[in-house]
Amino acid sequence: MGNAIPKYFKYWGKAEKDGSYHLLPYHCLDVAAVGWILLNPKKSLCLRVAAQLGVEPGWLRDFFVFCLALHDMGKFSRAFQGLITDLSPDLVKANPRMQYTERHDTLGFWLWREHLSPQLEKPLSGNGEWLKKIEPWLEIVTGHHGIPPKKSGGRISNFFEREDEEAACHFVLNIHSLFLSGFAHAALRNNGLKQRLKTVSWQLAGTAALADWLGSNQEYFKYCSEPEELAVYSHKHALPSAEKAIQSMPAKPKTSRFQGLSNLFPFIKQSTPLQEYAINEPLNDRPQLFILEDVTGAGKSEAALILTHRLLSAGLADGLYVALPTMATANAMYNRLGKVYRRFYKSSDLPSLVLAHGARDLSDAFRKSVFLSEDQAADLNYSEGHDEQEQELSATAYCNAWLADNRKKALLADVGVGTLDQALLAVLPARHQSLRLLGLGRKVLLVDEVHAYDNYMQKLLDALLETHARQGGSVILLSATLPQTMRANLVVAFHRGLGDNTSEIHNNAYPLATHLPAAGESEKHIDTREEVKRSVMIEQLEAEEAIIEQIRQAVSKGQCVCWIRNTVKAARASYRTLADCKWLDDEHLHLFHSRFAMVDRQRVESDTVGRFGEKSNHKDREGQVLIATQVVEQSLDLDFDVLITDLAPIDLIIQRAGRLRRHIRDERGNRLRELNAKDRRGTPILYLFAPDPTKDANANWLKTHQKGTQAVYPHVGRLWLTAKLLLKDGKGKFTMPDDARGLIEGVYSHEAEDAITGSLLDASIEAVGKNLMQQSMADLNALKLNKGYTRSSGDWDEESRISTRLTEQESISVALAYVKEGRLCPYAKDTHHEWAMSVVKIPEWEWEKAKQQITATIQKLIEDLKTEVKALRWLEVFPLTNETATYYSAGDGWQLETGESL
Template sequence: MPSYHAYWGKARPTADMAELHLLVHHSLDVAAVGHAYLRRHPALLDWLAARFVAPRDVLLDWFVFWLALHDLGKFSITFQRQRSDLVEQLQGQPAPEAQAEPVRHDSLGFGFWREYMCDCALDEDWFGEFDSRSDLTDAVEPWVRVATGHHGMPPRTDAGVQATRHFTPRGAARDAPSRNAADALDFVAAMRAMFLSPATAALVTRPDFADRSRELSWWLAGVVVLADWIGSDTDHFPYRATALQSLAGYWADALAHADAALDATGILVAPLRAPLGFAQLFPRIPAPSPLQAWAAELPVAPRPQLHLLEDVTGAGKTEAAVMLTQRLIAAGVADGFFIGLPTMATANAMHERISQVYRPLFGEAASLALAHGRRNLVEAFAASVLRPGRADADPDAPDGDDTATARCTAWLADHNKRALLAPAGVGTIDQALLATLRSKHQSLRLLGLFRKVLVVDEVHACDAYMLRTLELLLEFHARAGGSAVLLSATLPMRMKRKLLAAFAQGAGQSAAPAHRRDYPLVTSWVAGNAADEPAPAVPPVATAVAAATLTEQPIATRAAVRRRVGVRHESDRAALHRLILDTLAAGRCVAWIRNTVADVLDAHAELAPALPAGSVTVFHARFALADRLVIEQRVLATFGRDSGPAERRGQLLLASQVAEQSLDIDADLLVTDLAPIDRLVQRAGRLMRHVRDAEGRASTDPQAGDARGEPLMVVFGPAFTEAPRSDWFKDFFPKASGVYPDHGQLWLTARALQAGGFTMPDDARALVEAVYDGEAELPAGLQASSNRAEGKAYGDRSLADANVVDPERGYVRGGSEWDTDESAPSRLGEDTHDVLLCRWDGGVLRPLHAHADPRAAWAYSGVRIARRLLCGVPQPADAARATALAECAQRLPGQGRWSVLLPLESDGKDGFAARALRLSRDEKAELPARCRYSSLTGLVLEDEAAPDPEGAGAGASRQ
C-alpha cells in the first residue's frame, strides 16, 4: 500500500471499535458527504454550476477534489505526534519532533498548499498553463481556503504558520526532504487521478472563475463544514485502522455511507407539494383577513422577491407570511423557510403557531424539527437535526483544535442554531444575522438559509447596528436567489427604503424608493430577468436584466382590529398602583410591560404582597428555559385567545419587553413604561386583542363588538412638559435610561400621546413618522441626548460594516478574529453568556431540571444573562465539591468553555441561593455576589447597579 495510508486522522480511547481511523479514509468520508449533499440538493448544485458556467458533473468533481484535501494539515508531524503511539503502530517508528510548536491543522493545510503544492501545480500544469504563480493562486486559493477552513472559519495565513517547520523533523537541514510532505503530495496525486479529469482541471480557465470563486466561497465553505461534521459521525463511518482495499474501492463504500448519513440528518430538501388554499392551511380561521387574502391570491413570480407587510397588530401578519411562504415553496421559488424573531420568547410562541401548519407544508419527508409542541422543543431538535456522533479525538489536543464531533455538539446545543439547518426553522433573528458577520460557523448559517424564505417578524425592532446587518443579510440572501418576507406594524419609511435597496442590490438590480404613506400597506419588490419572461428558479448567470417591479398596495383593515385606543399618562406611582389594584379587584386582568428586568422585579415586590397567591405572573428573560416554557404556557392560558373569565379574573402580568411582540395575549387593561412610539403601538396590540363580552368570554360572533368598553393604555413615565430638563427621563427611570438612549424620541412619543388616544390603523403612519422622520424640533434640554444617540447610530452602522464579511473578497480572514463562536456580535449592547443552573445532590451536581437526555437537561436549565452581572462562580471551599464542579464542567459541550455552571443550594423557602462573581464597574475585577433563583421570579441578583435591558440593541434581548 502507498505510504500515505500510514497516518491516523481520527482516534478514540474506547474499545468498541478500531482505535483509529486512517487519515485517507476520513478524507474520503468527508468528500463523499459533500458529493452526496450536492447531488441530493440539485437547486444548490444547479445554482453553483450556473454561476460558474460549468457542467454539474465537472463542478462536482472539482469540489470533491478539494474537499478530499481538507485535512492535509493532519499529515504534519505536529498533528501526528499527538498520538505518537499510533504513528509507531502505523509507521514502525516513533513520530519525530517537529521544528515548531503546534498550530491548528486547518491552517497548516493552507500553509501546505502555499509551501509545497502551489509550485508543483504550476510546474506540472495541474490546472493548465498559468503565466505566473500569482495568477494560479488568484484562481485556486479561494478553493484551498474553503477546503482547509472546515472548522467554521477561514484558515490563518500569517507568517506564523510555516508549514515546512511542521512537516520537517527537528534538526533536519532546511532543504532536507520531508517524508510527511512527500506522502501528503502522493495523496494529492491520488486524488487528482480520481477526480481531476482534463475537463475538470481546466475549469479554472473559464471567464471570471476567480471572481466567482471568491463570491461563492461563502456558501461552499458551509458545505465543507457540514460535510466534515457528518463525515466524522462514527455511527455511519466506522473506524478502519488498516487499508483493506484501494482508495477507489473505499470511495464506493463511503458514498453509500454518506447517503445513509444524510438520510438520518433531516436537513435534506423536501419534495415539492401542491399549493394549498387558505382554508386548508388554516382551518380554524373562518375567513381570511384582507392581508391574508392578498397573500393567498398574489400571483407568484418565479424569481427572488421581497415583501414588506405592514398592518396593525392582530391583523394576521404571521398567517399571511406563512400563506405566502408555502405558495413560494409550491411554485419552486424556495425549498423551506426560516422565521427570525426578536427574542427567544417570541420564537417559542411562533414555534407553537407554526407547528400547527408544519405537516401540510412538508408532510413526513422533511425534518420533524417543528412537528412537536413547545414542551418537546429542545429534544425534538436534538433528535431530528444532525445528531452529534460519538466523540473521537481528545478535544484538548496540543494543537488547540476541537474535533468535528465536539464542534458539532457545541453548535447543536443551541436549538436556535439547529433551526437554521432544518427545512423549516424558527429561532431568534440573531442566528440569521450571524450568517453575514465574522463569527465562527458563519458559512454554515448562510448555507442553512439557501433558497429558504427568510421571514423576519417585528422588523422595526432593529437598532442601527442590527438594521445595517439585516440589510447585508438581505443582500447576501438575494445574491443566492432567496426571497424574504418582512413583517411590522410600525416600520419607519427610512428603514423600509434601506431594506428594499439592500435586497435589490444583492439581486444585482435597483429598487425605486417606496413613497406611499397608506396604512396598512404591502410593498413588494420582484427581481427582473434577462428576457422579460419567467426566469428559472435558479438565478441565471446573466447580469443584464429587465427592470424590476416595485408595487405598493394599500390593504383594507379587518373591522375587528379597527379601533380607538385611549391613552392616559400617569406619573404618580402610588396612583398607578391603586388603579392596577382596583382593576384587579373588579375582576379584570392587567398587564404591565416594563423596560428592564430590575423594574419588573421592583413592581413585583411592591404589588405582590397586596394580592392573593397565584394571581401575579412574572415574565422576563432570566428564567431557565424549562421554567420559561411553563410561564409562557401559563401566560397564554391566562391572557390568551382561549382564556375565559375563570382564568382571567384578577390576574396581573408583570413582564419585560419579551411580552410586547408576537405573543397572542389579551389584557383588559394595559400599563406600560414610556418607550418609543413603535414599541408602544406594539404593546397596545396586547390590549383587548380579541373581542369579548363584559365578563371576558371570547366572542364567536365575528360581527360582535367588544363589551369591555374602550381600550385604555396607561403610560407610566415622567410628567410631560414642553421644556424638559436633560435628566427628564433618566431621573424618573434611572435603571432604564440606557435602554432607549434617545430621550428626544421618548419626549416626541409623549407629546404625540397628549391627544389622549389614537385610532388604528388611521393614525399609525403619522404617529411613527412624527417620531422617526427626523424633522421635528426638539427641546433644548434633550438635544444633547438626541445628538449622542444619532452619533452612536452612525457609529453603530459603521461598526456593522466593519464586522460583516465581504462577498467580493471571499472566504478570508479580516478584521477581528473568528476564534470564538460569536466574534462579531449580532447586536450591540451588553456582553451576555449562558449560565447553567445546577443543584447539589449529595456530592454530585445535577441540572436544575432533570431530563432523560443530559443535553436536553442542561438546555432546559440554562439562562442567558449579562456577563457583568454574573461572570463566574468562586471555587468551592470543600475540595470534594470543587472536584465535582470541575468534573461536571468537563462533561458539558466544549468542556464548559461556553457557559458558566452556577451551583444552587435550597434557601429553605421556595427557591435557591448561590454564590457568584460579578464584574466591577470598570470590568477589571471580579467581585463576590449573591443571587437567588425561583421559578416564580427567575434569577435575581443582589444590588444590581445598572440596567439589564431587553429591548432592541441589547444583548439580553436574544432571550
C-alpha cells in the same frame, strides 16, 4: 496494491482513545465521497452553484470533490501526527521538536502554497497552469472547521519533515489521477471564474463543513488501518458508506400545491384584506421581497405563511426560517407554526420543524438527520484544555458541541423558528457561519417585528438581506410600526443583492404591502379588518401610587391588569409593592421577565398565555395582575382588560397597546366568537406612566422619574416626542389604522426631530452618536462577503465572542446547578435536555460578582462537570448552595441580594 506501500499510508487521520485509528487517506476519501453525493449534478445545490459560477454541474462536482479529498492535508504535519504517539509502529514517528502550535486546517493551506503547488508543476506540467488558479478553492476546503485558514504566519519546516511533504505530494498526485483524469482544466483559466467563486465560496465552504461532519460519522465510516488502493477503498467503502450516511437523513419533503386559505388555515372562516392580498398577489420567478405593514391582529403572520406556501409550491423556495426578536416570541410562533407547517408539504412526507433555542418538541427525524446518533462514538479530541482557543476539536466532537446548541439546528431544518440572531450569525465572522448560509440557502426568510431591532442589528439585517437575495432566497418582513427610512434601507439592501437598480418607494399609505420586484404595482394600500379598527384613549399617570390605586380599582371590578415595566429591577420593585398589598393575594399576582432559567421561563410563559391568552375565560382572568417587562410586548397573543405601560418609543407603545383588549370579549372577559361581534368591555384606555411633556423639558426630564427607562431607551428626545404626541393636558387618543403612519413619522422623521431643542437635544445627540457608533460597529463586524471565503473577509474569532447585539450590559449564559452526593446536577429536573433548560442569561457584571461566591471545592466540581458534559464548556456554571440560594428562585428568577441591575 504492489509491494511498495505509499508513504501516505503512514499517517492517521481519525483516532479514538482505545487506540483504534482511521488512515488519513481514507478519511479524505470518505469526505470526498460525501461531497460527491451532496453535489449531485441533478440536485438543487449543485445546479444553483454551477449556474452562478458559469460552469457545468458535472465539472463543478468533479473538481470540488478533488479539492475535498485534499481538505485535511495539514494532518500530514509531523506536529499533528505527534499528538498521539502510541497508535501503531506502522505510522510515522513523532518529532518532539515539532510542536503543534498551528491548526491543521491552516497547516494544510500553507503546505499547498509553499511546497505542493511549486513541487507539482513539473509532474503535472501538461496542466500546470491550473495550479495557480486552485488556491482559493483549497482555501475553502482547508477551512472546513468553520474558519478560513490563515494565509501566512509560519514556516512549514517547523511543522513538516521532508518525508511528510513527499507523502503529501504523492497523495495529491494519486488523488488527481483518481478524480481528474481527463478533466477539463482549461475552465480554471477563465478570468471571471475567480471573481464568481467569491460569491459562491460561502456555500461551498458550508458544503465542505457538512461533508467533513458526515464523513466523520463512525456509524457509517468504520475505521480502517490496512492499506489498499485508493480507488478500491473509494468504491468499496467510501462511496457505499456515504450513500448510507446521506440516505439515513430524511428525504427532502415534497411541497404540496397551494389550495387556498381554508386548506392552510381551516380555523379561519373569513380572510382579512391582507390575507386576500397574499392569496392573489402575482409572483415572479426571481427572489422577491415582501414587506407587510398592518396593525396588530390584522393576520400578518397568516398572510406571510400564505405567501411562503405559494413560493414553495411554485418551486421558488426550499424551506422556511422564521426570525423573531426574542425567545418568548419564538416560542409563540413555534406553537402557532406547529399546527400548519405540515400542510406546506405532501401528507406522506415528514418535514422537520425545529425551535432555534431551548429543547422543546424537537423532531426525532431531524435529530437523526443532523448526523449524530446517541451512541455515535466521539473522535478523540486532538488536544485537551478548557480554553477553546487552545483546544482543537475533531469534526465529530465539534459537531456534537455545535449540535448541542439547539438554536443552530433551525437553519438546517426544512422549517425553523428562532431568534433573528441565529440568522445574523451567517453574516458575521462566527465559526461555521458558512453552514448557516448554506442552511438558509433558498429558504424563505420571514422576519417578524422587523421594527424591533436597534441600529446595529438593522445594519446587520441589511447585510443579511443582501446576501440572501444573492443566494436566491426570498424575504418576507412584517411590522405594525415600520419607519419609512427603515423600509427604504431594507429595500435598497435586497436590491443590492439582486444586482438591480433600486425601485423607488414613496407610498405613505397604511396598511401597506410592498412587493419587489413585482409583476405589477409594487406598493399597494390594503384595508384592514373591522375588528382591529379602533380608538384607544390615553390617560397619563405620573406617580406610582396612582398606578397602584388604578390596579386596585381594576381588581375590585374583576378585571385583569398588566403593567409593562421597562427594566427587570422596576418590575421586581412593583411586584414586591403589590405583594405587600392586603387586597391582592399571591394567587392573583404574577411576575414575568427575561431573567428566568429556561425551565421556569417556559412555565411562566405558558401560565401567562393560559391566563391571559386567546383561550382564557373569566375564571382564568378575573382579578389577575401581571407585572412584566418587554417580554410581553411582541408576538405573544395576550389580552388584558387594563394595561399600564412605562413610557417607551412610540412604536413600542403601539405594540403594547395591541395587548389591550386584543380579543372580542364580553363584560366578564369571555370570548365572543360570533361573526361581527363587538367587544363589550367599553372604550379601551391605555394608562401611560410618564412625566408631563412640557416645552421646557431638559435632559433630566425623564431621568428624575424613570431613570431605568432612559437607560434602556437613551434617545430621550424621541421619548419626549412620544409623550408630546400622545398627551395633551394628561389625556390623548389615537385611532388605528388611520393614525399609525402619522404617529411613527411624528417621532422618527427628521422633521419631527427638529422640535427637540435645548439640553434635551444635547442628550438626544449623545444617543444619536451611539446609534451611529452601532452602525459603524455593524459595518466593522459584518463579513466582507464580496471578498469570498478568506481570512481577510472579517475579524475571525470564536462564535462566543461574536455579538449579534450591542447592549449597555453584555449578557452571560449561566447554567444553574445544585450539589447532590458530591456532584453537580442540573437545576432543571425531570425534563429533556436538563442542562439546556437550566440556563439563565444575566448581565456580565452580575456574573462577575456572583462567581466570587464559588468556593475552590465547588470550582473543582464545575471543572469535572465540564469535562463530562461537553456542551457546558461554552457556558458558565453557578451552583445554588446554602450560601447562594437567594441568587435565584423559581418565582422571582435571578437576582443578587444587593445592587440589582436594570
